[in-house]
Amino acid sequence: xxxxxxxxxxxxxxxxxxxxxxxxxxxxxxxxxxxxxxxxxxxxxxxxxxxxxxxxxxxxxxxxxxxxxxxxxxxxxxxxxxxxxxxxxxxxxxxxxxxxxxxxxxxxxxxxxxxxxxxxxxxxxxxxxxxxxxxxxxxxxxxxxxxxxxxxxxxxxxxxxxxxxxxxxxxxxxxxxxxxxxxxxxxxxxxxxxxxxxxxxxxxxxxxxxxxxxxxxxxxxxxxxxxxxxxxxxxxxxxxxxxxxxxxxxxxxxxxxxxxxxxxxxxxxxxxxxxxxxxxxxxxxxxxxxxxxxxxxxxxxxxxxxxxxxxxxxxxxxxxxxxxxxxxxxxxxxxxxxxxxxxxxxxxxx
Amino acid sequence: xxxxxxxxxxxxxxxxxxxxxxxxxxxxxxxxxxxxxxxxxxxxxxxxxxxxxxxxxxxxxxxxxxxxxxxxxxxxxxxxxxxxxxxxxxxxxxxxxxxxxxxxxxxxxxxxxxxxxxxxxxxxxxxxxxxxxxxxxxxxxxxxxxxxxxxxxxxxxxxxxxxxxxxxxxxxxxxxxxxxxxxxxxxxxxxxxxxxxxxxxxxxxxxxxxxxxxxxxxxxxxxxxxxxxxxxxxxxxxxxxxxxxxxxxxxxxxxxxxxxxxxxxxxxxxxxxxxxxxxxxxxxxxxxxxxxxxxxxxxxxxxxxxxxxxxx
Numbered sequence: 135x136x137x138x139x140x141x142x143x144x145x146x147x148x149x150x151x152x153x154x155x156x157x158x159x160x161x162x163x164x165x166x167x168x169x170x171x172x173x174x175x176x177x178x179x180x181x182x183x184x185x186x187x188x189x190x191x192x193x194x195x196x197x198x199x200x201x202x203x204x205x206x207x208x209x210x211x212x213x214x215x216x217x218x219x220x221x222x223x224x225x226x227x228x229x230x231x232x233x234x235x236x237x238x239x240x241x242x243x244x245x246x247x248x249x250x251x252x253x254x255x256x257x258x259x260x261x262x263x264x265x266x267x268x269x270x271x272x273x274x275x276x277x278x279x280x281x282x283x284x285x286x287x288x289x290x291x292x293x294x295x296x297x298x299x300x301x302x303x304x305x306x307x308x309x310x311x312x313x314x315x316x317x318x319x320x321x322x323x324x325x326x327x328x329x330x331x332x333x334x335x336x337x338x339x340x341x342x343x344x345x346x347x348x349x350x351x352x353x354x355x356x357x358x359x360x361x362x363x364x365x366x367x368x369x370x371x372x373x374x375x376x377x378x379x380x381x382x383x384x385x386x387x388x389x390x391x392x393x394x395x396x397x398x399x400x401x402x403x404x405x406x407x408x409x410x411x412x413x414x415x416x417x418x419x420x421x422x423x424x425x426x427x428x429x430x431x432x433x434x435x436x437x438x439x440x441x442x443x444x445x446x447x448x449x450x451x452x453x454x455x456x457x458x459x460x461x462x463x464x465x466x467x468x469x470x471x472x473x474x475x476x477x478x479x480x481x482x483x484x
Numbered sequence: 485x486x487x488x489x490x491x492x493x494x495x496x497x498x499x500x501x502x503x504x505x506x507x508x509x510x511x512x513x514x515x516x517x518x519x520x521x522x523x524x525x526x527x528x529x530x531x532x533x534x535x536x537x538x539x540x541x542x543x544x545x546x547x548x549x550x551x552x553x554x555x556x557x558x559x560x561x562x563x564x565x566x567x568x569x570x571x572x573x574x575x576x577x578x579x580x581x582x583x584x585x586x587x588x589x590x591x592x593x594x595x596x597x598x599x600x601x602x603x604x605x606x607x608x609x610x611x612x613x614x615x616x617x618x619x620x621x622x623x624x625x626x627x628x629x630x631x632x633x634x635x636x637x638x639x640x641x642x643x644x645x646x647x648x649x650x651x652x653x654x655x656x657x658x659x660x661x662x663x664x665x666x667x668x669x670x671x672x673x674x675x676x677x678x679x680x681x682x683x684x685x686x687x688x689x690x691x692x693x694x695x696x697x698x699x700x701x702x703x704x705x706x707x708x709x710x711x712x713x714x715x716x717x718x719x720x721x722x723x724x725x726x727x728x729x730x731x732x733x734x735x736x737x738x739x740x741x742x743x744x745x746x747x748x749x750x751x752x753x754x755x756x757x758x759x760x761x762x763x764x765x766x767x768x769x770x771x772x773x774x775x776x777x778x779x780x781x782x783x784x785x786x787x788x789x790x791x792x793x794x795x796x
Contacts, residue, residue: 159585211569253631268760271569275703276756283749283773292747301745404577411570446584460571464564 252380554675
């Protein structure tokens, strides 16, 4: 077997293994595997309606993943992204509730507010990291808890539904705030996501900023000695990721829920980390991988509706796939030691 | 007094997890999967206890599950040179989802749990007896684990080796210590203790199984390890501090009914920000200015932590 064949084999192997795990899990709970796959397909991409639903969940995930590409390039684990999504949604909700105006004015205003919210929360984690020497994983985690607490407080407190304080969410926004749809497809949200992915692609590939950011991530000290202001680049990475996360939060609030709910982040921040790991930090791959992930997640709800299974099986498959991909990447890197940098191995000893 | 006893009992699962992770990190490996490991082992413990009727088998199942995850992290790091944070993070999400999926049939069921057992004699001591010795085996085990870990790490030759492997792997290797084999062993032992934390949740402190039963406790445990400066006793103190915050939040619920939904979240945020203090420079300088406090405040991570040891 030559080298090329072996490489392809190692790329396909995780998919085959993940599928095998899926079949085993389904058999373990007495579910028919073929019918289950069929349900997932029909429930996610198979019909126009379901495709529209899946694409609407794809938007926040791909936005989060695009942002994480930037922070990972700088060698940062932006665990605070969940909080950045939440604060983006909170500021967008505030504008949606308080600012009057027609759709052409209020929708851009909510998007801008969401971005500002995400940037503030991202910069907070950045300042803790850069000036406080606080590990960004724990600083980000703390900020996630604060953001969730703030969202819950606003929902049961100042923004409670008329008469009842419940954690089910605020009142629905007025119709002008809702992101526009055509035939069920939220075209504006989709456009924003596509533009964001393309922008990040060119930022990382074709600009001096992207190149220097990668230098900061690859070797912070060398980059500093070469005259790159590493602190400012790390802060910029947090701010850019926060902006994209804030957009994701805005889409969650104004295009999906049409209100603020406690679980507004939808876990897309953490899931975005899995997407970027599976994409091996390559921007071009995050769009298809995110679509596949969302097909699994949205399709799995059919398994719970029709077969009474727990819909977490979608998450299990996503995790298994990424885990096997990392392990296969490690095996491959061991074979080609030093020749190529592969998923997961790139961040070693950061 | 009753509150103190509650704090000691509710903090006991975290104590297991913090001591386990401290041992793992002392050996130079980061097991980031705690939040998922605890969740999956809590589910495994409950399901095993439900099926077999044996609490002991429940604990054993939890230990095996979590030690297995830890072994995978050690393998991917030592053999495949993968990033421990990346693998740990994936396993966090994977294990939590697996727990939801496999645990679905057991939601709302009742199973055998850890029975209360006051230690004869000791529990009769005024005050201390009520606070410390009127619980159950799971809680007493958490004291033993802290003391045993402290004694082992700082008072035995093997403990010294463990520290060497985490601090200066190259030097340890040069002295003939099998660095990677010890890293496997201590990562797996640490993982086993994390599994006991899961079992202590579902079979004792939080009786039962539901989705998200132990959510965020793993992250808090990871934070407390740093807060405790990689020292089992200081880590345990961190756990009791967190337990106190939780008990306080519970007590305040009737006082501020409007805030009852966010009070349970507050201890997590507060704990993390207390931890952040430890990182700040002025806090470290405090230790330098008062040498007596240095022992109390010093919190430098094992210098070989997260680094892969390669034999040249």
